[in-house]
Amino acid sequence: MQLCHTPRATSAVFDDPNLVSSAGLVPVLALARSAGLHELAQQHLSVPTDKGANAGLKVTSLVAGMVAGADSIDDMALLRHGGMGRVFTHAYAPSTLGSFLRTFTFGHVRQLDAVASRFLTRLAVQAPLVPASDELNRRVMVDIDDTIIEVHGYAKQGSGYGYSGVRGLNALLATVSTNDTAPVVVAQRLRKGSCGSPRGAKRLVADALRTTHQLTGASRLRPLVRADSAFYGHPSIAAALKAGADVSITVRLDNRIKAAITAIPDDAWTPIEYTDALYDEATRTWISRAEVAEIPFTAFAAQKKTNHVPGRLVVRRIPDLNPGTKDGQDTLFDTWRFHAFFTTTAHDVAGTVAADKTHRGHAIIEQVHADLKHAALAHLPSGKFTANAAWLVLAVMAFNLTRAAATLTGPGLAKATTATIRRKLITVPARVASSARRITLHLPQSWPWQSAWTALFDRVSDPPPVLTS
Numbered sequence: 001m002q003l004c005h006t007p008r009a010t011s012a013v014f015d016d017p018n019l020v021s022s023a024g025l026v027p028v029l030a031l032a033r034s035a036g037l038h039e040l041a042q043q044h045l046s047v048p049t050d051k052g053a054n055a056g057l058k059v060t061s062l063v064a065g066m067v068a069g070a071d072s073i074d075d076m077a078l079l080r081h082g083g084m085g086r087v088f089t090h091a092y093a094p095s096t097l098g099s100f101l102r103t104f105t106f107g108h109v110r111q112l113d114a115v116a117s118r119f120l121t122r123l124a125v126q127a128p129l130v131p132a133s134d135e136l137n138r139r140v141m142v143d144i145d146d147t148i149i150e151v152h153g154y155a156k157q158g159s160g161y162g163y164s165g166v167r168g169l170n171a172l173l174a175t176v177s178t179n180d181t182a183p184v185v186v187a188q189r190l191r192k193g194s195c196g197s198p199r200g201a202k203r204l205v206a207d208a209l210r211t212t213h214q215l216t217g218a219s220r221l222r223p224l225v226r227a228d229s230a231f232y233g234h235p236s237i238a239a240a241l242k243a244g245a246d247v248s249i250t251v252r253l254d255n256r257i258k259a260a261i262t263a264i265p266d267d268a269w270t271p272i273e274y275t276d277a278l279y280d281e282a283t284r285t286w287i288s289r290a291e292v293a294e295i296p297f298t299a300f301a302a303q304k305k306t307n308h309v310p311g312r313l314v315v316r317r318i319p320d321l322n323p324g325t326k327d328g329q330d331t332l333f334d335t336w337r338f339h340a341f342f343t344t345t346a347h348d349v350a351g352t353v354a355a356d357k358t359h360r361g362h363a364i365i366e367q368v369h370a371d372l373k374h375a376a377l378a379h380l381p382s383g384k385f386t387a388n389a390a391w392l393v394l395a396v397m398a399f400n401l402t403r404a405a406a407t408l409t410g411p412g413l414a415k416a417t418t419a420t421i422r423r424k425l426i427t428v429p430a431r432v433a434s435s436a437r438r439i440t441l442h443l444p445q446s447w448p449w450q451s452a453w454t455a456l457f458d459r460v461s462d463p464p465p466v467l468t469s
Helices: 025-034 037-044 055-067 074-079 094-102 106-126 201-214 234-242 255-262 352-373 385-408 418-426 450-461
Strands: 141-150 167-177 184-191 224-227 246-250 278-280 285-287 291-299 309-319 336-343 430-435 438-442
Touching: 025 037, 025 055, 025 106, 025 385, 025 418, 025 450, 037 055, 037 106, 055 074, 055 094, 055 385, 074 094, 094 385, 106 184, 106 201, 106 385, 141 201, 141 352, 167 201, 167 352, 167 385, 184 201, 184 385, 201 224, 201 234, 224 352, 234 246, 234 309, 246 352, 255 291, 255 309, 255 336, 291 352, 309 352, 336 352, 352 385, 352 418, 385 418, 385 450, 418 450
Parallel strands: 141 224, 224 246
Antiparallel strands: 141 167, 167 184, 246 336, 278 285, 291 309, 309 336, 430 438
């Protein structure tokens, strides 16, 4: 590809009042309206003074800006260009939205959490985020993990150096997904950067499972909460069990865990599908250097009896290819590296091999972290902690709304990243024309994803279903 004319023969003038750069916001905000975003924010948010007036419109503006690619307050100006005023109303100026966020207290952030939870529940009515199924092998996975959002300078309230050694703020997230659907965020919390990973996890697990149970199409099986070893503690596990879920949580290799691993018989290890594994068709088994086994295990046995949690300790072992040989001599015996996790899932629901494979799927939440950090969480825009906490909740709502819109277009974009969805469905230029009091969007001819965009537009143009919550 090359220019048709030389730069001297080309000119550019910003003078067209009928162009919009993100025509995909039309069907996406129609979907948000059907899910009641404006009404929910207006009903549940009680931000004081004139800065908190019209909370529904301001929340919708912030979410719309994030869907279109805004990652700062100033970026909200992209809602006020060209023909946007002919398609949308009440697009607030960035300064107004910034003042709105800075008025938030912790209580208002929790109100916004309630809006986000109810908004996701209503989106699940509009789009098959967690589709209904009678299959016993379809299970809802709830993943818990935290991530550090890097900040620079000392002006950010609550910023500090955490476990990563990076100065930032700590975002704790919970996602829900199935084997057939991409994850959506069901709970979120912003914490100071120096806090430990499990801080506040008990409350977040309870909130996440409460929202999960309300989503359309929940499985007949108990939800499975997956997490890494930072969350292996009685408060988090007890919260999950109390909410009617099973757990699958990595454990630290302390002396008690090592003793349990030593007690596993040599003939209990089963080869699994892993790196460099081969499948033997004759025996229908995997030939692999990675193996798994399990043993009955009671978590927190050293604590008071009411804290004891019976379950299974599933262990994966792989050869240690660098055991620290001396003088170039090989070791006399094989040495192994062990990875263990504790689960309360019954063996008839998930055997040893299936439980290990399911637990390794916890890494899917890292994709959500990366997705958010390449979108609205590229940085936290305010120096005030509560404003940034509200920004996190709004970013989550924008993420879930974008996912719901992509799911309505069909399987092609249902699992795509936010950046891909934005490029194909949202940031589509259009010219606004009106005739006989009817607005028409003229989009680019031969747009490669025209069918997906049209499918979304037609779907949200249908009468919305009756909402019961």
